[in-house]
Structure formats: C-alpha cells, structure tokens
C-alpha cells in the first residue's frame with residue numbers, strides 16, 4: 001500500500017434525513033480511514049453535503065425561508081450524527097461554500113473557453129407538476145415517471161459538456177485498470193452502459209426553472225446542473241485551484257466510496273470531466289449495495305427508513321458501527337431488521353467476545369491477582385488458537401485492500417470463537433483445581449493475548465469499546481499502534497488485568513405478556529367479574545400530573561404533504577420538530593388538502609412509539625378535534641417555532 005490514502009463519501013443531499021444507508025457509507029469510510037492512519041499513511045477523509053438543486057429550492061420555498069438558511073438549518077442533522085457516530089472526517093464540505101462555488105465556476109469557464117462546453121437546443125419532456133425535464137426513455141407510457149401526469153415537449157437552449165468524445169478513452173481506461181471500478185461486476189455494468197453511444201451531458205438549467213445553483217460564469221441566465229457541481233467537491237475539497245500543494249499531495253483519490261445507485265455519475269460523468277480537465281483518475285470507485293428494509297430500498301418516499309439514533313440509543317454507537325460493517329458484504333444488498341441487529345449483537349458481541357473476556361479476566365484475577373502470566377508449558381490447542389489469530393490479521397489486511405471489511409471482521413470473530421473453544425478444550429478452571437499451574441498460566445496468557453490482538457484488529461470498527469477492552473487487559477493506550485504493530489508486539493504477559501463488568505450487556509427481548517383477561521380467555525376460562533383487575537373498578541378517566549407529562553406534546557410545522565396512494569383518508573406529512581424532520585401519517589385527507597395543511601403549526605404527540613400505517617412509518621400523531629363530519633387540527637395561538645413543548 002502506498003503511503004497516502006484519500007477517501008471520500010458521496011456528499012449527501014442536505015434535505016434528507018440521515019438514515020442507515022448514509023450512516024453505513026460514512027462508517028465504512030471512517031473505519032478505512034482509521035485503519036490507514038494506524039498504518040502510518042498520510043490519510044485524508046472527506047465527506048459533506050450536496051446543497052443545490054430543485055428539491056432544496058422547493059423545500060425552502062415551502063418553509064418560506066431562503067435556500068441557504070434552509071441548508072444551514074438542515075446540515076446539522078448530518079454533522080451531529082457524524083459526531084455521535086465518532087466519524088473522523090478531516091473536512092466536511094458544503095457545496096454552498098464560497099471556495100467550492102468559485103472552483104466550479106472556474107472549471108466551467110475553462111472548459112467553455114476550450115470548447116469542451118457548448119450551447120445547443122435541447123428537446124425534452126417537461127412535467128409542469130414536478131417541474132422536471134425527462135428524456136423520451138425516462139417516460140412511462142408516455143407520461144411523467146414520477147406522478148403519471150401528461151408531459152409537454154419543450155425545446156430550450158442549454159449548455160452541454162462534450163462527454164461523448166471521451167467514450168473510447170473511458171472504455172480503455174476501465175479495461176486496463178481492474179481496480180478502477182470495484183467490485184468487478186460493477187465495472188462490467190459500466191462497460192455495458194458504454195456499449196450504447198454516449199451522449200453529451202447537459203450541465204445547465206435555465207434560471208427561469210431553477211435558480212438555486214451556481215451561476216454559469218459565461219451566461220447569467222443559467223445555473224450549473226447539480227451533479228456537475230457536486231462531483232467537483234472531490235477536488236475542491238482538497239485544494240484544487242485554491243491550494244496547489246495540498247491538491248498535489250492529495251489527488252488522485254485512493255477511493256470514492258459510493259452506493260450502487262450513483263455508479264453512472266461516478267464511473268462515467270466524473271472520469272470524463274476529470275479527463276477534460278487534464279487531471280489523473282481516482283484509483284478506485286467502490287460501489288456498495290443497498291440497505292433494504294422488508295426487501296425494498298430504504299428511502300424517505302417509501303417511509304421505511306431506519307433512524308440510526310434509535311439503534312444507537314438501544315445498543316450504543318460501537319455496536320451499531322459493528323453491526324453495519326459485519327452484516328453487509330459491501331458488493332451486495334443487505335436487509336436491515338431489528339431482529340437481525342439484536343441477534344448479531346447478542347451472539348457476536350455479548351456471547352462470543354464479551355464472554356471470552358469476562359471468563360479470562362475472572363480466571364486470571366483468581367489465579368494471579370490479575371497479572372497476565374508468562375507462557376510456560378505449551379500443549380494441545382495452542383497452535384490452533386495462534387493460527388486463528390494470524391488468519392484474522394491476514395484477512396483484515398486483505399479486507400483493507402478489497403474494501404470488504406466484513407471479511408476481516410468475520411475472521412476476527414472466528415479468532416474469538418477459537419478462543420472460546422480453546423478455553424473449553426484446555427479447561428483452565430480444572431487446571432487451577434488440579435494445581436497444574438504451568439499449563440494454567442500458559443492457557444490464560446494465550447487466551448488474553450488472542451483477545452488483545454483481536455481488539456487491536458477491531459479498534460477502528462469499535463474504537464471506544466476496544467479501548468475499554470484493552471484497558472481491562474491492562475494494555476495502556478497507544479501500546480500497540482494498530483494492525484501493523486501487531487507483528488512487533490511480543491505479548492500481553494505482565495499486563496495487569498481487571499475483573500470486568502459485561503462489555504456488551506445482552507439485549508433482552510421482552511416477550512409481550514398477555515393481559516390478564518386475555519390469559520383467562522386463553523385457558524378457556526370464562527371471563528367473570530372476578531377476573532377484572534381491581535384497578536378497573538376504581539374511578540376511571542383520571543390521571544395524575546406525572547402520568548399526563550409522560551405524553552410529550554410539541555409544536556410541529558408541516559413542511560410537505562401528499563396523499564397516500566390507495567388510502568382516501570390518509571395524508572403523509574413531513575414535519576419539522578425543532579431541528580428534526582419527521583414523517584407522520586394522519587387520517588385527515590378528507591378534511592385538508594396537502595396544500596391547505598403545508599405551512600401550518602400543529603400539535604403532535606412527540607414520544608409516541610413509531611408505527612407503520614399502510615406500510616409507511618409514522619413517527620408521532622397529530623392532535624385534532626373531530627365532531628361527526630368535521631375535523632379541525634389543534635394549532636397554537638399566535639406564532640410559535642416548531643419543537644416547543646406544550647404543557
């Protein structure tokens with residue numbers, strides 16, 4: 001591996017609410033960056049947000065705020081989540097930053113001056129409702145692919161980048177650089193796409209349709225197409241045209257980590273843009289699969305997103321990082337479910353790793369007061385355990401090259417399981433009873449040493465927990481500086497171990513207990529007066545003040561609303577609750593149109609357990625008064641920001 005490592009994530013649409021799909025890419029990049037830093041490589045990790053375009057403009061308009069203010073308010077969702085997840089990015093770039101805008105503008109001017117960008121008439125199909133252009137092949141039965149309405153043929157002038165002229169060069173580059181697009185089947189996918197003639201890329205949008213973007217320096221009536229602007233972040237983020245030394249030091253990138261849905265923009269648009277600019281190609285574009293829930297892609301519009309915060313609250317940051325990386329083989333899709341999360345947590349972390357550590361620490365404290373002994377007498381099982389650890393180190397090193405971290409993690413867990421088998425086989429508790437101290441000391445030493453090496457391997461994945469684990473082993477922070485220092489590390493002998501409380505407490509899944517009446521019915525008993533619980537005969541309908549305040553009522557602003565297909569009564573709302581955006585499904589469609597409800601400040605139950613309504617997640621409930629045929633939303637008097645508690 002070279003001495004430099006520059007890794008990027010896609011820049012996320014600032015409008016979106018971060019979900020585990022975004023978290024996955026960012027955690028994978030973080031773990032790779034941490035590994036490379038530990039290998040002594042000069043590492044740079046860039047992430048950020050994509051802030052121009054139609055969706056941001058629309059959302060800002062709906063809220064009645066300037067687009068930049070909207071971005072400033074929503075970008076924090078990503079920044080705060082990355083902080084919470086322990087992401088060690090070196091820079092967070094926003095495409096609205098002056099420096100980035102200047103670089104994009106200069107690139108456009110240069111390409112225009114060199115004839116790489118030209119103006120031409122363009123005929124496309126325009127959907128007035130969606131305010132979007134589509135090509136002939138985008139249409140579904142001649143209608144808008146998004147809303148199904150009629151589209152109009154419109155001819156407008158636009159600016160085009162001569163992408164087509166680089167088609168042959170790009171095919172050659174992909175074929176002669178097998179690491180350029182990974183996994184290899186994604187390179188084939190791109191080559192398949194390149195079998196058809198490549199068109200030129202429309203890189204402008206008339207301001208009459210979209211004004212929220214970077215103005216073309218040579219025509220003030222247009223803004224830059226959002227993808228042309230966004231891709232440039234990978235070079236503007238490391239000093240292209242602003243800091244020559246930094247740029248020369250960082251570029252080309254070692255790896256652009258992306259999801260499979262943005263393969264074409266990265267493997268076709270971006271390389272041809274770089275070629276036109278005369279810049280070297282990134283070494284690797286790695287496209288991972290999707291996180292699915294219930295076998296469909298997690299997405300805001302489907303309402304099946306998993307909020308990372310919920311999982312973090314449940315099991316901690318490190319367990320969440322571990323699960324995402326261990327569960328997904330990055331080339332393929334993976335299915336997310338809470339059951340899978342809990343099952344893996346309990347088996348890998350609570351059982352295998354947690355138990356191994358607590359058994360070894362208890363036995364060592366009992367045998368030597370905690371001092372990890374020198375190995376004295378070798379025996380059966382020693383070589384097998386040492387081999388499992390060596391295999392784990394080799395697999396982790398390989399997984400850094402292939403980006404398939406799940407394989408390295410899996411090998412590390414195999415070593416943990418080998419450690420547990422080793423204890424079963426050598427039975428140190430029996431050795432202790434029988435006074436076979438020489439062999440006992442060796443077994444305790446070998447098991448502790450294996451745990452230590454695995455902890456170093458897993459440290460970039462679970463930085464806090466593995467530091468804690470090494471602390472239990474008595475290995476001072478910084479003693480082993482990462483994976484490459486393992487071969488030079490003699491052993492843990494002499495370190496003083498502490499007895500530990502469980503590092504990963506088991507998650508207990510509470511079975512739903514049937515209510516007393518239901519229990520009686522189950523047994524076939526008749527429900528009688530006697531089976532009614534005592535509380536039911538006390539005055540009903542009264543709550544204490546404490547009980548009332550268990551329900552958190554908050555103000556919320558409706559940002560967007562749409563009808564739920566196939567459900568006359570339901571509206572799907574996107575609401576702002578302070579700095580948070582939530583989705584809520586409400587049975588108000590017969591009383592309010594989407595247009596009437598957008599912009600209202602309503603009252604919601606903010607701590608209601610999320611529920612699925614018609615398969616769409618609803619995160620809360622709005623309050624309304626209903627009287628026969630009338631329904632009126634509960635709103636607050638005067639003006640009040642969203643997210644304010646009511647009580």
Ligand code: MSP
Nearest residue numbers: 010011012013021050230231258259260290291298
């Ligand atoms: N803004 C563009 C990227 C521009 S990069 C120059 C964009 N943003 S995005 O927010 O929609 O998506 C960012 C990344 O998240 C993409 O790599 C996408 O594949 C990934 N994911 C979004 N949903 C996902 C899953 N359900 N699962 C895994 N990753 C997915 O596209």
